[in-house]
Amino acid sequence: MKKVGNHNSISRKLFFSIALMLSISFTSFAQEAIPAVDAAAPDAAAPSQGADPVKGKELFSANCAACHKLDAKATGPMLRGIAAKYDASWLHKWVRNSSELIKSGDAQAVKVYEENNKAVMSAFPQLTDGDIDNIIAYTSEPKAEAPAAATATEAVPGTASSDSGVSNNIILGALSLVMLILVVMLFLVNKVLSKVAKANGIEVAPKTPTTPIWKAFARNQFLVLVSAVFLLLASAYFVYGFLMQIGVDQDYAPIQPIHYSHRIHAGSNGISCKYCHSSARVSKHSGIPSLNVCMNCHKSIGEVSDTTATPEYSKAFYDAEIQKLYKAVGWDATNQKYTGKTEPVKWIRIHNLPSFVYFNHSQHVNVAGIECQTCHGPVQEYEIQKQFAPLTMGWCINCHRKTEVKMEGNEYYTKIHEQLSKKYGVDKLTAAQMGGLECGKCHY
Numbered sequence: 001m002k003k004v005g006n007h008n009s010i011s012r013k014l015f016f017s018i019a020l021m022l023s024i025s026f027t028s029f030a031q032e033a034i035p036a037v038d039a040a041a042p043d044a045a046a047p048s049q050g051a052d053p054v055k056g057k058e059l060f061s062a063n064c065a066a067c068h069k070l071d072a073k074a075t076g077p078m079l080r081g082i083a084a085k086y087d088a089s090w091l092h093k094w095v096r097n098s099s100e101l102i103k104s105g106d107a108q109a110v111k112v113y114e115e116n117n118k119a120v121m122s123a124f125p126q127l128t129d130g131d132i133d134n135i136i137a138y139t140s141e142p143k144a145e146a147p148a149a150a151t152a153t154e155a156v157p158g159t160a161s162s163d164s165g166v167s168n169n170i171i172l173g174a175l176s177l178v179m180l181i182l183v184v185m186l187f188l189v190n191k192v193l194s195k196v197a198k199a200n201g202i203e204v205a206p207k208t209p210t211t212p213i214w215k216a217f218a219r220n221q222f223l224v225l226v227s228a229v230f231l232l233l234a235s236a237y238f239v240y241g242f243l244m245q246i247g248v249d250q251d252y253a254p255i256q257p258i259h260y261s262h263r264i265h266a267g268s269n270g271i272s273c274k275y276c277h278s279s280a281r282v283s284k285h286s287g288i289p290s291l292n293v294c295m296n297c298h299k300s301i302g303e304v305s306d307t308t309a310t311p312e313y314s315k316a317f318y319d320a321e322i323q324k325l326y327k328a329v330g331w332d333a334t335n336q337k338y339t340g341k342t343e344p345v346k347w348i349r350i351h352n353l354p355s356f357v358y359f360n361h362s363q364h365v366n367v368a369g370i371e372c373q374t375c376h377g378p379v380q381e382y383e384i385q386k387q388f389a390p391l392t393m394g395w396c397i398n399c400h401r402k403t404e405v406k407m408e409g410n411e412y413y414t415k416i417h418e419q420l421s422k423k424y425g426v427d428k429l430t431a432a433q434m435g436g437l438e439c440g441k442c443h444y
Contacts (some may be wrong), residue, residue, distance in 0.1 A: 013325050051130075056138030059131055063124060071143060072302060073334050075119050077112070079139040088136065095132050117336055140266050156400040247354070253386035254348040258328070259321045260385070264308060267380035273372040280361040280372075288347055291329045298325060313383070350387050358442050368431075374399075400436035404428045 015203025060079075063280075067075040082091070086108070093101050094109060098121040101109040113119075127135075199202075215433045217223055265271045274280055279287035302322060309315040325331075330339040353359055373379060389395055405413060405428065413434070420429055435441060 025281065051133040051137035053138040053141050054135035055131075055152060056097060056136070059127070059135050060138050063127070064135065067119075067121070069302065070139060073336070074300060075336060076116055076121060078247050081140065083136045083140050088133075091131050092129060093134060094121075095124055095127060095135075097125065099123065119336070130220045131197065205316050248392060249352070249387050250390040251386055251388075252350060253384050254350065255384070256348055257345055258324045259313075259317070260319075261313075262379045262385055264304070264318075268308070273379065274365070277372075280365050282366075284360045284362065286361050291325065291345065293331055294325055295331065298322060299331070302326075310383075350385060351391065353391060356443055358444055367410070367412070368403075370403075396442070397437060398431070400431040403431050405431060405434055 011254050043293060048198050064079070068077070068079050070078060070080040086094075090108065094112075098109065098113070100123075265276075266273060276289040276293055277286040278289075279285060302319075304315055304318040304322075306315055326333055328343045328345050330341045330343075331337075332339050364375075365372075375389050375391075377386075379385065405417065407413060407417060407428070416434070417429055420433060421427065424433055426433075430436070
């Protein structure tokens with residue numbers, strides 16, 4: 001009997017491949033990271049006996065937070081550990097009526113008054129001794145430690161922190177190995193069949209030469225013509241689409257030199273857009289707010305609350321951005337005064353219309369009564385401001401065609417509105433019917 005192939009060789013290779021796959025699987029399981037055990041946090045110092053620091057925090061937020069911080073100087077001194085510096089009975093008198101204590105000539109009261117730029121503290125006669133003790137207990141709590149850095153198992157993908165990730169990796173590896181084994185087996189089978197054919201004197205019929213497909217295509221003039229026309233039309237379509245996007249910067253969101261979160265200001269705090277961009281009501285341009293507008297609030301707000309932070313932006317990040325503002329305006333937060341050393345902030349412009357386009361903010365904001373979000377999107381949700389609309393000619397024309405003119409309290413349009421509404425047979429005119437499509441309205 002003739003041997004047609006070495007079957008033992010194929011079996012050995014197959015068993016070797018399976019063993020290799022199992023070893024990779026066991027290695028993957030063995031490399032699963034053991035979850036790190038968090039170190040026990042140090043016990044916080046107990047509050048003063050008989051006082052409630054939780055209630056003290058509420059009272060501090062309601063009465064003291066406008067001028068005081070626990071760990072930094074504001075309008076008043078920092079208050080962390082204030083009980084260790086002054087007698088409790090003196091603190092009670094100071095909180096109830098600091099001005100009266102200063103007028104009495106109390107040396108300690110006069111010293112505190114002069115150290116804090118002679119800023120007058122509000123009197124709080126409504127606070128009881130228990131309330132003041134609760135506030136003191138809150139200020140006596142030790143400062144919370146910064147959260148520990150993320151462990152290695154949290155930073156490395158594909159570890160035991162994500163069971164689905166491990167399973168997927170093993171499955172993909174096993175499938176790849178199976179495919180490789182199949183390819184090897186097909187190659188071996190083809191080799192064995194070739195040996196069998198050769199041993200039995202079987203000759204494989206040679207392949208009949210055929211015309212290459214590209215030659216057949218080139219000889220067919222009709223197909224060549226149709227393909228050429230199709231390619232020309234497709235190229236013209238894509239070239240036209242590309243050229244029409246030149247100068248369109250929709251979703252453009254540059255990184256500014258000082259991070260400004262519209263989500264915090266316009267969203268969480270509900271600050272009106274026109275408080276900062278006040279010139280939008282009376283001018284062609286909305287304008288970039290002066291840093292003095294920022295300092296109207298941030299003179300007393302040197303850090304954000306813990307609830308402001310997000311997974312992407314930490315409290316420390318926001319506090320550092322406020323420090324950039326202080327540096328730009330020359331504000332000394334420690335001594336609560338301006339140093340006179342300022343630095344310009346090079347803001348990056350986001351919305352930029354061509355020079356031949358006329359757009360007036362006051363006409364749209366005051367006369368038309370359009371909300372800022374119509375053109376600028378839901379800015380109250382933006383962490384980083386971006387260009388919401390394409391600001392193309394077509395986009396503006398479509399808005400004029402569908403936006404009705406507001407007549408309530410707008411006597412300027414009364415007469416012309418009556419005449420044109422009869423002409424067009426409508427109750428309310430759109431901006432387009434009032435001349436909003438005339439070339440001279442936007443181009444000059």
